Amino acid sequence: MIAVFIVFPLVYSLYLTFNSFSLRDLVPTFVGLGNYFKTAQDKLFIAALTQTTYFTLLTMLTGIPLAIGLALVLNEDFPGRTLARVCLLIPWAMPPITVAIMFSYILNTSFGVVNFLLRSLGLTATSITFFGDPNLALNSLVLINLWKITPLYAIIFLSALQNIPSEVVESAKVYGANAVRRFTTVTLPYLRPTVVVIAILSGLLSLQVFDIIISITNGGPGFKTYMLYFYAYKVTFDWLDAGYGATVSYIVTAISVIFALLILRYRRTR
């Protein structure tokens, strides 16, 4: 029954990609591979693809080191550790819309506290338009996404850290390895499987970023924060072109399946 409920939509989706299909009248017209050819000439599609790649890579490259660092810190025994661990869950539990409202207030150009502090400390002469500047908007979204998701990865890294046999660490100490060497020669190799899984997971989640885009920039300025998933949504539900929207979302799906298979494969070989 589960299979019917879930496989049917996917197959139907695939069928839609070969059709021109409007949500207004629900009459499909067969166009073959037309929708797929359309993507190759669609400037917006290509922009969205580039921006998705940029967003995904930047999130991965900054998020993983941050999460490992955070896990290392929280693995130490210090007063207040329990409280710090509670904080790991708050960003994850918060509704994305709340996160979006929160950051658009704090990072506001004219009366946001971040800009106020930057100006008072003399770090910037004028306010930074975090979401209005075409060169900055996507980076600001990466920042917000990191705030929401990094703590969750840190929990997973924390569990990996706790699985490192303490004898190994102790013996490295006996041999006189300093903290940096212990990290690179002992801790990091143990963490490698987790890094791979988190990298794939982070890729998957970045592909599907939607809520913060629609509620903060809505794709703007210009089309600078369009990402594939968001674009597929716009095409389908704002412009009502379900055939083309399904095609774009199927391309996102294909990329996700590759990621998912990578995880499965990795789990088996381990």
Next chain:
Amino acid sequence: MVSSRAARKRKQLLAAILGFGFMLIVLLPFLWMLLASFQPEADLITLPPFPFRSTTLYLDNYQIALSYKPFTNAILTSIAVALVTTGLVMSAGALGAYALARLRFRGRETIFKSIMVIYMLPGLAMLIPLVIVMKILGLLDSIPGLIMAHTVYILPLMTWFLVGIFEGVPIEIEEAAQIDGRSKMGALRRVIIPLSISGFFLITVFCFVLSWNELMFAKVVGIFRVKMLQPAIFEFLSPTSVTYSTLAAASMISSLPVVLLAIILQRYIIAGILKGAVK
């Protein structure tokens, strides 16, 4: 020995500083928003931007939000949809996961793998056909439609988690229950779920949070007549005239239940994630 102890102290101090820094980064935006929700709008859009000028307790934002009919309706809709979805997902998920964890049948591996792949798929690939089917069946813009959408969206992931949890229950205990004359259903209800209750409970909470926070499905399926909380708040976010004071209050109300759940259950949630990640 003395120097190593000093080094240990230094390390602890460094960890404490960094850990504290992290707490600030997480908590400050949240507290800022919380404070802002108790201030009049005029105080929020002036410089310097410190939302704690007035010392009297200012509750108008909450009053405005809670006396706005569409908003309170959205809260009720969200509670109903999230609860029913959680119920449906957990019952269907428990049955499915039990079959996958215990029964040996042909194609079991394939189904298990495809569930894992499916849960990683972008929801949109499922949403587009779902909307078309609902439009034909007349389920669009109705509470059953919202429940159906969320159930389909959340079920694969939860089933996948539940399989892992059920596999943790030793099979001998279940066989003993069956020798005592319990059916498979009875064994599931009376033996397996009680024995894995903490994990089961955790997934239930997770399911509720997912449904409560979800925006895209809720926004597309509930349009005029029924609206869930997240899309309702989204609509307050008009790009031309954002009133941060009421928005702050509304978003605090909407994050209250999930953030509270996370804080109260943090020990179990973290333990659950730790256990799950080990596998």
